[in-house]
Amino acid sequence: MKLRVAMIIIASALARAPFAFGGTDRSANSSIGISDEPSRFDFAIESAYLFGAFNPPRNYEISADFLTARVRWGNYLHREGLFRGYNQVYFSFLAEPIIRGIENHYFGMNLGLRYNFVRPGSRFVPYFSGGVGLGAIDSHPEQFGGQGQDFTFNILSAAGVSYQFSDRFSGQVGLLYQHFSNAGLTDPNPSLNLFGPQVGFTFSF
Structure with a gap:
């Protein structure tokens, strides 16, 4: 319960921030400089609290914790408009206690792509x-x-916003979808579909 309350507070605070694609962010003028060049490597600690959907007959709640490495692959900062940004390839280790449901735990890995929209x-x-x-x-x-x-x-899909505290450190908040099958x-192959808030912290180098 405390984890859920903390996630809701963090998400509410960042939701009020001006991260729409248009315009500029005045906080960029603070004393800590931010480089226009994205980092080559990232290491992230991420946590989500997921709720099952379309999973009869039992409701599921899962605490999903990830260790993620990201490598920059493709840089489109020369573009103008909405799709200015860069790609990353990521690899995550998954450790997921099942808080509510038939099973008790899940461990896995996930490989994918992430696109960052940079203003x-x-x-x-x-x-x-x-x-x-x-x-x-x-399994049971x-x-x-x-x-x-x-x-x-497993299939993972996420969307959210990252905030750069410095060139080396950033925080993220977003929404995560996860599918097991x-x-x-x-x-039968009942599968699981889960949605929920996700927060994380990233160290870049």
Whole structure:
């Protein structure tokens, strides 16, 4: 409960910030300078609290914790307009205690792409990411609605905004979607679909 309250407070605070694509951010004129050149490597600690949807007969709540490495791949800062920004390839390790549901825990990995939308002079960087991966869940196929086997595939998709405190350190808040499935390797294959808020902190170098 405390984690959920903290996430709601952080999300509400950043939601009031002027991170729309148009305009400039006045906080960019503070005493700490921000480079126009994005970092080559990022290391992030991310946490989300996810709620199940379309998962009868049991409701699910999962605390999803990620360790993520990102590498810059493609730089489009010469562009004008909405799509000015840069790509990153990311790799995440997933550790997810299942707070409510049939199973108890999930461990996995995910590989994907992230695009960062950069405005000149702004500390706010909206982003979108998506990836696929695999992992293991402590399945209980004997229970109705439980996962059919331990091995699963996963899909992640996220959108949010990052705030650069400095060239080396930033914080993120956004929304995360996660899907678990064994791709029909067992029958039934109930799958899981989960949505929820996500926060994170990134160290760049």
